[in-house]
Amino acid sequence: MIPAPFTYQRAGSVDEALSLAAEGGDDAKFLAGGHSLLPLMKLRLAVPEVLIDIGRLSELSYVREENGHIAVGALTTHHDVASSGLVGSELPLLAHAAGQVGDPQIRHRGTLGGSLVHSDPAGDLPAVILVLDATLVARGPAGRREIPAGEFFEGLFETALEPGELLTEIRIPRPAQAGWSFQKFTKRAIDWAIVGAAVQGDQVALVHMGSTPLRASAVEQALAGGAAPADAAAHAAEGTSPPEDINADREYREHLARVLVARGLAEARSRA
Amino acid sequence: MTVNGRTVDADVPDRTLLVHFLREVAGLTATNVGCDTTSCGACTVLLDGQSVKSCTVLAAQADGHQVTTVEGLANGDGEMHPVQRAFHLEHGLQCGFCTPGMVMATVSLLAENPRPTEEEVRTGLEGNLCRCTGYHNIVRAVLAAAEGGDI
Numbered sequence: 001m002i003p004a005p006f007t008y009q010r011a012g013s014v015d016e017a018l019s020l021a022a023e024g025g026d027d028a029k030f031l032a033g034g035h036s037l038l039p040l041m042k043l044r045l046a047v048p049e050v051l052i053d054i055g056r057l058s059e060l061s062y063v064r065e066e067n068g069h070i071a072v073g074a075l076t077t078h079h080d081v082a083s084s085g086l087v088g089s090e091l092p093l094l095a096h097a098a099g100q101v102g103d104p105q106i107r108h109r110g111t112l113g114g115s116l117v118h119s120d121p122a123g124d125l126p127a128v129i130l131v132l133d134a135t136l137v138a139r140g141p142a143g144r145r146e147i148p149a150g151e152f153f154e155g156l157f158e159t160a161l162e163p164g165e166l167l168t169e170i171r172i173p174r175p176a177q178a179g180w181s182f183q184k185f186t187k188r189a190i191d192w193a194i195v196g197a198a199v200q201g202d203q204v205a206l207v208h209m210g211s212t213p214l215r216a217s218a219v220e221q222a223l224a225g226g227a228a229p230a231d232a233a234a235h236a237a238e239g240t241s242p243p244e245d246i247n248a249d250r251e252y253r254e255h256l257a258r259v260l261v262a263r264g265l266a267e268a269r270s271r272a
Numbered sequence: 273m274t275v276n277g278r279t280v281d282a283d284v285p286d287r288t289l290l291v292h293f294l295r296e297v298a299g300l301t302a303t304n305v306g307c308d309t310t311s312c313g314a315c316t317v318l319l320d321g322q323s324v325k326s327c328t329v330l331a332a333q334a335d336g337h338q339v340t341t342v343e344g345l346a347n348g349d350g351e352m353h354p355v356q357r358a359f360h361l362e363h364g365l366q367c368g369f370c371t372p373g374m375v376m377a378t379v380s381l382l383a384e385n386p387r388p389t390e391e392e393v394r395t396g397l398e399g400n401l402c403r404c405t406g407y408h409n410i411v412r413a414v415l416a417a418a419e420g421g422d423i
Contacts, residue, residue, distance in 0.1 A: 001308050008286035008332050031333075038328050039310055049287075055333055079322070103399025104381065105313060108322040109329065189398040190311065 003041035010053045014139060016063035018055050019032065022141055024050040030166060031055065032075055035106050044085045059257055060113070063087055068174060072166045074113025081112055088253055093180035097128045100182065103190045109209040111180070113167045119159045119212070121243070122192035124184060126153055127213035131198040131205035134172045140165030141173050153212035156186075177201025179272030181264040185256050187247065195256035197236070199264035201272070209240040209257055210217070219261055229269060233262035273334045275300065276314050276344025284331055290324075291315045293331035302342045302372045306401075316380075317321055317341050317378030323380030325399070342372040345379070346375030355379050355417045358405035366404035374400050387418055 009024075011017035021028050023246055027049035030058075031037060033237055040046040054060070060075035063084040070090050072081060081087055082099035101105065101115065113124045116136065129136075132150045141164050152160050167203030179198040184207070186192070197216075202223040204216040218235035237254035244250050273280055273293075282300045294300045294317065306314030308327050313324045318340035345353035352360065355378050357403045374397065375419060381388065381396040393414045394407075402410060 002289065002292070003287045005285070006285055008330070010332070023374075031330075032329065034333065035310065035328055038330070053330075053333060103313070104396060105316055105325045105377065105399045106310065108319070108324050108380075126302070154383045189395075 001042040003038065004044060004047050006041075006048055007050045009050060010130045011057065013053075014057060014060070014166065016136060017057065017166055018139060018141065018164065020050075020052045021166070024040040024052065026163065028052055030117075032111045033077065033109040033245045034114075035102070036114060036118040036120070054166070057203065059131060061111075064258075065090075066171075068160065068175070069171045070169045072112055072172065073259050074116075074169060075111050076113075078102070078107035078110050078115070082107065090174060091132065092170065093182060093198060094125075094128055094132065096180075097124050097182045097198065100124060100184060105158065106190075112170060116146055116170070117159055117161060117167050119153050119155075119157050120192075121156060121211055121213065123213075124182070124193060124207060125196075125198060127181070127196060127198045127205040127207045129172075130213045130215060131203050132172050133201050134202075135168050136167055137169040138165045139168050142156065146167075146171075150215070156211045177203075178271070179268035181267035181271070183260040183264045183267075185260060192196055195242070195253050195260060197257065197259070197260040197264045199268040200270065204236070204261055204264065206236070206240065206257055206261075209237070209253060211241070211243075216257075216261060219265075223265075229265035230262055232267055233258055236261035273331075273337055273339055274332075275339045276341060276386065280371070286330075286332060288329050288331040289327055290317070290319075290329040290334050290339070291326035293334075293337070294326060295361075297331075300343050304369055304372060306369065306373070311399075312370070312403070313377060313397075314370050314373040316376045318376055318380060321380070321383065323377045323399075333411070337397055341347050341377075342375050347374070353379070355382070356412075358413040358417035359410070362416050363414035364406070364410050366379065366406040366411040370400060370402045374402070374410055378417065381414070381419055388414070390415060393418075 017225040060073040062073040076195040079096045184196040218238035222232035236257040242253035304314040306312035323373045
Protein backbone atom coordinates (compact mmCIF):
# COMPACT_ATOMS: atom_id res chain seq x y z
CA MET A 1 0.00 0.00 0.00
CA ILE A 2 1.23 3.45 -0.89
CA PRO A 3 -0.30 6.61 0.58
CA ALA A 4 -2.44 8.84 -1.64
CA PRO A 5 -0.37 11.58 -3.30
CA PHE A 6 0.72 14.49 -1.12
CA THR A 7 3.30 17.23 -1.22
CA TYR A 8 6.28 16.64 1.07
CA GLN A 9 7.82 19.64 2.78
CA ARG A 10 10.70 19.63 5.20
CA ALA A 11 10.94 22.11 8.05
CA GLY A 12 14.38 23.30 9.09
CA SER A 13 13.19 25.01 12.26
CA VAL A 14 10.13 25.25 14.49
CA ASP A 15 9.37 28.68 13.03
CA GLU A 16 9.52 27.29 9.50
CA ALA A 17 7.27 24.39 10.51
CA LEU A 18 4.71 26.83 11.89
CA SER A 19 4.76 29.02 8.79
CA LEU A 20 4.45 25.99 6.49
CA ALA A 21 1.50 24.85 8.59
CA ALA A 22 -0.10 28.29 8.35
CA GLU A 23 0.28 28.16 4.56
CA GLY A 24 -1.02 24.60 4.30
CA GLY A 25 -4.08 25.22 6.48
CA ASP A 26 -6.46 22.31 7.00
CA ASP A 27 -4.81 20.26 4.26
CA ALA A 28 -1.44 20.07 6.02
CA LYS A 29 -0.23 17.74 8.73
CA PHE A 30 3.01 17.52 10.68
CA LEU A 31 5.02 14.33 10.19
CA ALA A 32 7.24 13.31 13.12
CA GLY A 33 8.22 9.62 13.28
CA GLY A 34 5.22 8.79 11.12
CA HIS A 35 4.33 5.61 12.97
CA SER A 36 0.73 6.62 13.59
CA LEU A 37 0.20 8.84 10.56
CA LEU A 38 1.78 6.84 7.74
CA PRO A 39 -0.20 3.64 8.50
CA LEU A 40 -3.41 5.72 8.49
CA MET A 41 -2.41 7.31 5.20
CA LYS A 42 -1.70 3.92 3.63
CA LEU A 43 -5.23 2.87 4.59
CA ARG A 44 -6.61 6.20 3.25
CA LEU A 45 -8.01 6.93 6.71
CA ALA A 46 -5.94 10.12 6.61
CA VAL A 47 -5.43 11.94 3.31
CA PRO A 48 -3.46 15.12 3.99
CA GLU A 49 -2.44 17.07 0.90
CA VAL A 50 0.70 18.43 2.51
CA LEU A 51 3.06 16.66 4.92
CA ILE A 52 5.41 18.89 6.86
CA ASP A 53 8.32 16.73 7.99
CA ILE A 54 9.51 17.96 11.39
CA GLY A 55 11.55 14.81 11.99
CA ARG A 56 14.88 16.59 11.57
CA LEU A 57 14.24 19.26 14.21
CA SER A 58 16.85 17.88 16.58
CA GLU A 59 16.22 20.83 18.92
CA LEU A 60 12.96 19.07 19.86
CA SER A 61 14.68 15.83 20.88
CA TYR A 62 16.00 16.01 24.44
CA VAL A 63 15.47 15.05 28.05
CA ARG A 64 16.59 17.53 30.67
CA GLU A 65 15.98 18.72 34.19
CA GLU A 66 14.53 22.20 34.51
CA ASN A 67 13.32 23.92 37.68
CA GLY A 68 12.36 20.70 39.36
CA HIS A 69 10.58 19.30 36.28
CA ILE A 70 11.75 16.81 33.71
CA ALA A 71 11.36 18.35 30.26
CA VAL A 72 11.10 15.98 27.31
CA GLY A 73 11.24 17.32 23.76
CA ALA A 74 8.21 16.29 21.72
CA LEU A 75 10.36 14.59 19.08
CA THR A 76 12.20 12.36 21.54
CA THR A 77 11.72 8.78 20.35
CA HIS A 78 10.24 6.10 22.58
CA HIS A 79 13.63 4.38 22.46
CA ASP A 80 15.39 7.50 23.70
CA VAL A 81 12.81 8.07 26.44
CA ALA A 82 13.06 4.43 27.55
CA SER A 83 16.86 4.47 27.62
CA SER A 84 17.30 7.93 29.19
CA GLY A 85 19.07 7.66 32.53
CA LEU A 86 17.27 10.77 33.78
CA VAL A 87 13.81 9.43 32.88
CA GLY A 88 14.78 6.03 34.29
CA SER A 89 15.75 7.45 37.67
CA GLU A 90 13.15 10.22 38.04
CA LEU A 91 10.17 8.87 36.07
CA PRO A 92 10.54 5.10 35.94
CA LEU A 93 6.86 4.71 35.00
CA LEU A 94 7.40 6.72 31.82
CA ALA A 95 10.67 4.95 30.99
CA HIS A 96 9.02 1.56 31.42
CA ALA A 97 5.87 2.43 29.44
CA ALA A 98 7.89 3.98 26.59
CA GLY A 99 9.78 0.69 26.41
CA GLN A 100 6.49 -1.18 26.00
CA VAL A 101 5.23 0.76 22.99
CA GLY A 102 5.02 -1.42 19.87
CA ASP A 103 8.33 -3.13 19.22
CA PRO A 104 11.98 -2.04 18.97
CA GLN A 105 11.67 -0.85 15.36
CA ILE A 106 8.60 1.22 16.19
CA ARG A 107 10.33 2.67 19.26
CA HIS A 108 13.27 3.77 17.09
CA ARG A 109 10.94 5.96 15.01
CA GLY A 110 7.86 6.80 17.06
CA THR A 111 8.02 9.90 19.25
CA LEU A 112 6.48 10.83 22.59
CA GLY A 113 4.90 13.97 21.12
CA GLY A 114 3.56 12.10 18.11
CA SER A 115 1.96 9.48 20.31
CA LEU A 116 0.26 12.18 22.43
CA VAL A 117 -1.10 14.32 19.57
CA HIS A 118 -2.41 11.19 17.85
CA SER A 119 -4.67 10.83 20.92
CA ASP A 120 -5.57 7.21 20.42
CA PRO A 121 -7.48 6.05 23.52
CA ALA A 122 -5.74 2.67 23.16
CA GLY A 123 -2.32 4.35 23.28
CA ASP A 124 -0.19 3.77 26.38
CA LEU A 125 1.59 7.08 26.76
CA PRO A 126 -1.41 9.44 26.96
CA ALA A 127 -2.52 7.66 30.16
CA VAL A 128 1.01 7.80 31.56
CA ILE A 129 1.26 11.53 30.86
CA LEU A 130 -2.15 12.02 32.45
CA VAL A 131 -1.33 10.12 35.64
CA LEU A 132 1.96 12.03 35.97
CA ASP A 133 0.16 15.42 35.87
CA ALA A 134 2.29 16.56 32.94
CA THR A 135 2.00 19.89 31.18
CA LEU A 136 2.15 20.05 27.39
CA VAL A 137 3.86 22.99 25.76
CA ALA A 138 2.67 24.04 22.31
CA ARG A 139 3.73 26.72 19.86
CA GLY A 140 1.47 28.16 17.23
CA PRO A 141 0.53 31.27 15.31
CA ALA A 142 -0.64 32.90 18.54
CA GLY A 143 2.56 32.09 20.41
CA ARG A 144 3.43 29.63 23.11
CA ARG A 145 1.02 28.14 25.59
CA GLU A 146 0.90 25.42 28.24
CA ILE A 147 -1.89 22.86 28.41
CA PRO A 148 -2.38 20.57 31.44
CA ALA A 149 -2.54 16.91 30.42
CA GLY A 150 -6.03 16.72 31.94
CA GLU A 151 -7.27 19.23 29.35
CA PHE A 152 -5.26 18.00 26.38
CA PHE A 153 -7.10 14.86 25.28
CA GLU A 154 -10.55 15.80 24.00
CA GLY A 155 -11.71 12.66 22.23
CA LEU A 156 -10.83 9.93 19.75
CA PHE A 157 -7.90 11.40 17.75
CA GLU A 158 -8.79 14.87 19.07
CA THR A 159 -6.69 17.15 21.25
CA ALA A 160 -6.80 20.71 22.52
CA LEU A 161 -4.23 21.77 19.91
CA GLU A 162 -5.51 24.47 17.57
CA PRO A 163 -4.94 24.20 13.80
CA GLY A 164 -1.34 25.05 13.03
CA GLU A 165 -0.17 24.47 16.60
CA LEU A 166 2.80 22.21 17.25
CA LEU A 167 3.45 20.29 20.48
CA THR A 168 7.05 21.05 21.40
CA GLU A 169 7.64 19.82 24.95
CA ILE A 170 6.23 17.66 27.69
CA ARG A 171 6.98 18.82 31.25
CA ILE A 172 6.61 16.34 34.01
CA PRO A 173 6.85 17.13 37.71
CA ARG A 174 8.70 14.77 40.02
CA PRO A 175 6.09 12.40 41.44
CA ALA A 176 5.17 12.98 45.08
CA GLN A 177 4.94 9.23 45.73
CA ALA A 178 7.52 6.84 44.38
CA GLY A 179 5.67 3.56 43.78
CA TRP A 180 4.57 2.96 40.21
CA SER A 181 3.16 0.29 37.94
CA PHE A 182 2.12 -0.06 34.32
CA GLN A 183 -0.33 -2.81 33.47
CA LYS A 184 -1.13 -3.57 29.85
CA PHE A 185 -3.44 -6.36 28.78
CA THR A 186 -2.95 -7.54 25.22
CA LYS A 187 -3.55 -10.73 23.27
CA ARG A 188 -0.31 -10.72 21.28
CA ALA A 189 3.10 -9.13 21.69
CA ILE A 190 2.75 -5.86 19.81
CA ASP A 191 -1.01 -5.33 20.07
CA TRP A 192 -2.59 -2.20 21.47
CA ALA A 193 -3.85 -2.52 25.03
CA ILE A 194 -7.34 -3.97 25.33
CA VAL A 195 -7.22 -2.19 28.69
CA GLY A 196 -4.28 -0.72 30.55
CA ALA A 197 -3.63 0.98 33.87
CA ALA A 198 -0.89 3.44 34.81
CA VAL A 199 -0.28 3.91 38.53
CA GLN A 200 1.95 6.46 40.25
CA GLY A 201 1.56 6.43 44.03
CA ASP A 202 -2.16 6.81 44.67
CA GLN A 203 -2.83 8.26 41.22
CA VAL A 204 -4.35 5.97 38.61
CA ALA A 205 -5.12 6.42 34.90
CA LEU A 206 -6.79 4.02 32.50
CA VAL A 207 -6.00 3.10 28.89
CA HIS A 208 -8.86 2.31 26.48
CA MET A 209 -11.75 2.75 28.91
CA GLY A 210 -13.30 5.67 27.02
CA SER A 211 -12.63 7.96 24.08
CA THR A 212 -9.72 9.55 25.97
CA PRO A 213 -7.35 8.32 28.67
CA LEU A 214 -9.13 8.67 32.00
CA ARG A 215 -8.13 9.24 35.60
CA ALA A 216 -9.72 6.56 37.76
CA SER A 217 -11.15 9.24 40.06
CA ALA A 218 -13.31 6.90 42.11
CA VAL A 219 -10.27 4.75 42.89
CA GLU A 220 -8.20 7.79 43.83
CA GLN A 221 -10.97 9.09 46.09
CA ALA A 222 -11.34 5.71 47.80
CA LEU A 223 -7.58 5.58 48.44
CA ALA A 224 -7.65 9.14 49.79
CA GLY A 225 -10.47 8.04 52.10
CA GLY A 226 -8.30 5.28 53.50
CA ALA A 227 -9.60 2.32 51.51
CA ALA A 228 -7.32 -0.67 51.06
CA PRO A 229 -5.93 -0.94 47.51
CA ALA A 230 -7.93 -4.06 46.69
CA ASP A 231 -11.15 -2.35 47.82
CA ALA A 232 -10.33 0.88 46.00
CA ALA A 233 -9.65 -1.06 42.77
CA ALA A 234 -13.24 -2.30 42.81
CA HIS A 235 -14.23 1.25 41.75
CA ALA A 236 -11.96 1.24 38.67
CA ALA A 237 -14.75 1.08 36.08
CA GLU A 238 -16.87 3.83 37.67
CA GLY A 239 -17.34 6.81 35.41
CA THR A 240 -15.84 5.09 32.39
CA SER A 241 -17.42 4.46 28.99
CA PRO A 242 -15.36 1.66 27.47
CA PRO A 243 -15.70 0.90 23.77
CA GLU A 244 -16.95 -2.45 22.51
CA ASP A 245 -15.00 -4.14 19.76
CA ILE A 246 -13.84 -7.51 18.51
CA ASN A 247 -11.52 -7.90 21.51
CA ALA A 248 -13.85 -7.09 24.36
CA ASP A 249 -17.34 -5.99 25.27
CA ARG A 250 -18.09 -3.40 27.90
CA GLU A 251 -18.40 -5.80 30.82
CA TYR A 252 -15.12 -7.51 30.02
CA ARG A 253 -13.28 -4.18 29.81
CA GLU A 254 -14.78 -3.12 33.15
CA HIS A 255 -13.61 -6.40 34.65
CA LEU A 256 -10.13 -5.93 33.21
CA ALA A 257 -9.95 -2.39 34.60
CA ARG A 258 -10.71 -3.62 38.12
CA VAL A 259 -8.21 -6.47 37.88
CA LEU A 260 -5.42 -4.37 36.33
CA VAL A 261 -5.86 -1.51 38.80
CA ALA A 262 -5.73 -3.98 41.70
CA ARG A 263 -2.52 -5.48 40.31
CA GLY A 264 -1.12 -2.04 39.57
CA LEU A 265 -1.78 -0.68 43.06
CA ALA A 266 -0.25 -3.78 44.63
CA GLU A 267 2.84 -3.55 42.47
CA ALA A 268 3.19 0.20 43.04
CA ARG A 269 3.07 -0.32 46.79
CA SER A 270 5.69 -3.04 46.56
CA ARG A 271 7.98 -0.50 44.89
CA ALA A 272 7.24 2.45 47.17
CA MET B 273 20.81 8.66 0.72
CA THR B 274 23.69 6.33 1.41
CA VAL B 275 22.74 2.66 1.10
CA ASN B 276 25.29 0.08 2.19
CA GLY B 277 28.01 2.70 1.83
CA ARG B 278 26.99 3.66 -1.71
CA THR B 279 25.30 6.95 -2.58
CA VAL B 280 21.94 6.39 -4.20
CA ASP B 281 20.52 9.54 -5.71
CA ALA B 282 17.15 9.65 -7.43
CA ASP B 283 14.11 11.85 -7.82
CA VAL B 284 11.11 9.88 -6.64
CA PRO B 285 7.48 10.75 -5.93
CA ASP B 286 6.96 12.24 -2.47
CA ARG B 287 4.89 9.25 -1.37
CA THR B 288 7.60 6.68 -2.15
CA LEU B 289 8.19 4.35 0.81
CA LEU B 290 11.73 3.51 1.78
CA VAL B 291 11.20 -0.20 1.10
CA HIS B 292 10.15 0.53 -2.48
CA PHE B 293 13.06 2.90 -2.94
CA LEU B 294 15.45 0.17 -1.81
CA ARG B 295 13.91 -2.53 -3.99
CA GLU B 296 12.99 -0.61 -7.11
CA VAL B 297 15.43 2.30 -7.26
CA ALA B 298 18.51 0.95 -5.48
CA GLY B 299 17.86 -2.53 -6.90
CA LEU B 300 18.33 -4.20 -3.52
CA THR B 301 15.59 -6.81 -3.38
CA ALA B 302 16.63 -8.79 -0.29
CA THR B 303 14.45 -6.55 1.89
CA ASN B 304 10.98 -8.06 1.66
CA VAL B 305 7.55 -6.47 1.88
CA GLY B 306 5.58 -8.70 4.21
CA CYS B 307 2.48 -7.35 5.91
CA ASP B 308 2.97 -3.73 4.79
CA THR B 309 1.37 -2.62 8.09
CA THR B 310 4.35 -2.16 10.47
CA SER B 311 3.67 -5.52 12.06
CA CYS B 312 5.77 -8.33 10.61
CA GLY B 313 9.26 -6.86 10.40
CA ALA B 314 10.19 -8.51 7.07
CA CYS B 315 11.15 -5.07 5.72
CA THR B 316 13.47 -4.22 8.64
CA VAL B 317 16.60 -2.28 7.67
CA LEU B 318 18.99 -0.10 9.66
CA LEU B 319 18.52 3.67 9.48
CA ASP B 320 21.59 5.34 10.98
CA GLY B 321 22.33 2.04 12.70
CA GLN B 322 18.90 1.51 14.27
CA SER B 323 16.35 -1.06 13.09
CA VAL B 324 13.27 0.41 11.40
CA LYS B 325 10.42 -0.99 9.33
CA SER B 326 11.02 0.41 5.88
CA CYS B 327 7.35 0.04 4.89
CA THR B 328 6.57 2.81 7.38
CA VAL B 329 9.31 5.28 6.51
CA LEU B 330 9.16 7.60 3.51
CA ALA B 331 12.19 7.56 1.26
CA ALA B 332 12.26 11.33 1.78
CA GLN B 333 12.65 10.82 5.54
CA ALA B 334 15.80 8.77 4.90
CA ASP B 335 17.20 11.36 2.48
CA GLY B 336 20.75 12.20 3.55
CA HIS B 337 20.87 9.34 6.05
CA GLN B 338 22.69 6.00 6.18
CA VAL B 339 20.66 2.92 5.33
CA THR B 340 21.94 -0.63 5.70
CA THR B 341 20.17 -3.63 4.19
CA VAL B 342 21.11 -7.28 4.57
CA GLU B 343 23.08 -6.99 1.33
CA GLY B 344 25.39 -4.58 3.12
CA LEU B 345 26.38 -6.88 5.99
CA ALA B 346 28.90 -9.23 4.41
CA ASN B 347 32.39 -7.78 4.00
CA GLY B 348 33.99 -7.06 0.64
CA ASP B 349 35.35 -10.60 0.34
CA GLY B 350 31.86 -12.03 0.63
CA GLU B 351 32.53 -13.31 4.13
CA MET B 352 29.29 -13.47 6.06
CA HIS B 353 28.57 -11.11 8.96
CA PRO B 354 28.69 -12.94 12.32
CA VAL B 355 24.89 -12.71 12.61
CA GLN B 356 24.43 -14.19 9.13
CA ARG B 357 26.90 -16.95 9.98
CA ALA B 358 25.06 -17.73 13.21
CA PHE B 359 21.71 -17.96 11.38
CA HIS B 360 23.40 -20.30 8.87
CA LEU B 361 25.04 -22.52 11.46
CA GLU B 362 22.03 -22.70 13.79
CA HIS B 363 19.60 -23.10 10.88
CA GLY B 364 17.76 -19.98 11.98
CA LEU B 365 15.45 -20.03 8.99
CA GLN B 366 12.91 -22.21 7.28
CA CYS B 367 11.34 -20.60 4.19
CA GLY B 368 13.66 -17.60 4.53
CA PHE B 369 11.13 -14.84 3.89
CA CYS B 370 11.49 -13.25 7.31
CA THR B 371 15.24 -13.82 7.45
CA PRO B 372 16.57 -10.51 6.06
CA GLY B 373 14.39 -8.65 8.58
CA MET B 374 15.30 -11.03 11.41
CA VAL B 375 19.00 -10.60 10.69
CA MET B 376 18.78 -6.80 10.57
CA ALA B 377 16.68 -6.67 13.76
CA THR B 378 19.29 -8.90 15.40
CA VAL B 379 22.17 -6.66 14.34
CA SER B 380 20.36 -3.69 15.91
CA LEU B 381 19.43 -5.67 19.04
CA LEU B 382 23.02 -6.82 19.63
CA ALA B 383 24.36 -3.31 19.03
CA GLU B 384 22.15 -2.11 21.90
CA ASN B 385 22.51 -5.19 24.08
CA PRO B 386 25.57 -7.29 23.14
CA ARG B 387 24.89 -10.11 25.63
CA PRO B 388 21.11 -10.53 25.83
CA THR B 389 19.39 -13.25 27.82
CA GLU B 390 17.09 -15.61 25.97
CA GLU B 391 14.12 -13.61 27.22
CA GLU B 392 15.67 -10.37 26.02
CA VAL B 393 16.19 -11.94 22.60
CA ARG B 394 12.55 -13.00 22.45
CA THR B 395 11.24 -9.57 23.46
CA GLY B 396 13.88 -7.86 21.32
CA LEU B 397 12.57 -9.67 18.25
CA GLU B 398 8.88 -9.18 19.04
CA GLY B 399 8.57 -6.91 16.01
CA ASN B 400 9.51 -9.73 13.65
CA LEU B 401 7.19 -12.56 12.74
CA CYS B 402 8.19 -15.95 11.32
CA ARG B 403 5.22 -17.54 9.59
CA CYS B 404 7.03 -20.89 9.66
CA THR B 405 7.12 -20.47 13.47
CA GLY B 406 10.84 -21.23 13.42
CA TYR B 407 11.51 -19.12 16.47
CA HIS B 408 13.52 -21.63 18.50
CA ASN B 409 16.37 -21.80 16.02
CA ILE B 410 16.23 -18.07 15.39
CA VAL B 411 16.63 -17.38 19.11
CA ARG B 412 19.44 -19.95 19.25
CA ALA B 413 21.15 -18.20 16.33
CA VAL B 414 20.94 -14.80 18.03
CA LEU B 415 22.36 -16.20 21.26
CA ALA B 416 25.14 -17.92 19.29
CA ALA B 417 25.96 -14.67 17.50
CA ALA B 418 26.11 -12.87 20.86
CA GLU B 419 28.25 -15.64 22.31
CA GLY B 420 30.71 -15.34 19.45
CA GLY B 421 31.20 -11.64 20.12
CA ASP B 422 32.77 -9.51 17.35
CA ILE B 423 29.37 -8.30 16.14
